[in-house]
Amino acid sequence: MSNAAVTPVRRIACAAVPDLPHASWSNALALGPELVLSGQTAHPATAAAAQAGAALGTYEQTLLVLRKIQALVEAAGGGLYNIVKLVVYVTDIADKDEVGRARREVFGAQPAYPASTLIGVNALVFPELRVEIDAIARLDVDLRHLSEVPSCLHPR
Numbered sequence: 712m713s714n715a716a717v718t719p720v721r722r723i724a725c726a727a728v729p730d731l732p733h734a735s736w737s738n739a740l741a742l743g744p745e746l747v748l749s750g751q752t753a754h755p756a757t758a759a760a761a762q763a764g765a766a767l768g769t770y771e772q773t774l775l776v777l778r779k780i781q782a783l784v785e786a787a788g789g790g791l792y793n794i795v796k797l798v799v800y801v802t803d804i805a806d807k808d809e810v811g812r813a814r815r816e817v818f819g820a821q822p823a824y825p826a827s828t829l830i831g832v833n834a835l836v837f838p839e840l841r842v843e844i845d846a847i848a849r850l851d852v853d854l855r856h857l858s859e860v861p862s863c864l865h866p867r
Contacts, residue, residue, distance in 0.1 A: 718743045725786035728779045739783040746787050746848040750800070751779045752840050761839040769806035769841045773799075773813035776844045781817070784848045791818060792854045796847040797827045804831035806841060822857045 723739035723746065724730070730738050739748045753767060753775040760767045767775070781791055799810055807829055818824050825846070835843050 721787075723783055723787045725783050727782040727786075739787065741787050741850075744849055744851040746784060746789065746793070746846075746850065748780060748783055748846040748848070750798075750843040750845040751776045751783075752835065752837075752843045754837055754840060757839045758837065766839055767841075768809065769801065769803070770809040770813050772840070772842045773810050773844070774816065776842060777813060777817045780844060780846050784846075787848075787850065789848055789850045792821055793848040793850055793852060794818075794825045794846055795849055795852055795854070797825050798845045799827060799829045800832045800835065800843045801829065802832060802835060802841050804829075810842065821854050823854045825854070 721741040722730070722737050723741055725738070728738050728751070736749050738751070739746055753772040756775055757767050757772060780794065780797075784790060784793055797814075801807065801810060810829065814824065814827075835841070
């Protein structure tokens with residue numbers, strides 16, 4: 712190992728999104744001011760709803776997942792305004808509008824949304840799951856304080 716300074720790593724603990732004792736991953740890690748979150752799903756709420764015969768749709772699942780992400784970022788000392796990147800996995804790409812509706816509801820008060828990627832996948836870990844989201848947040852960035860950059864020029 713070199714003599715270079717090593718960035719301390721903290722595992723973020725959150726009662727609302729507990730790390731499972733058998734899990735081989737961490738829900739969230741803080742690397743200095745950067746937070747890296749594992750993919751979050753609406754499980755176990757989706758399993759309970761499916762067993763009750765009232766499966767949760769993509770919109771409802773997305774809201775639950777974004778609230779889990781919010782809880783993890785808040786446990787690290789931040790807020791929704793610190794989330795700079797989302798990667799959204801959906802089992803039906805046609806559900807993109809439902810994902811967008813939930814994102815507008817959760818992030819709509821901010822002047823900017825997090826950067827985002829939407830990916831269609833064949834399946835997630837449980838059959839009732841329709842959406843999974845992983846995130847990156849930075850505690851030293853605040854999307855409530857946005858500086859406008861001049862429009863880019865289109866190449867000819």
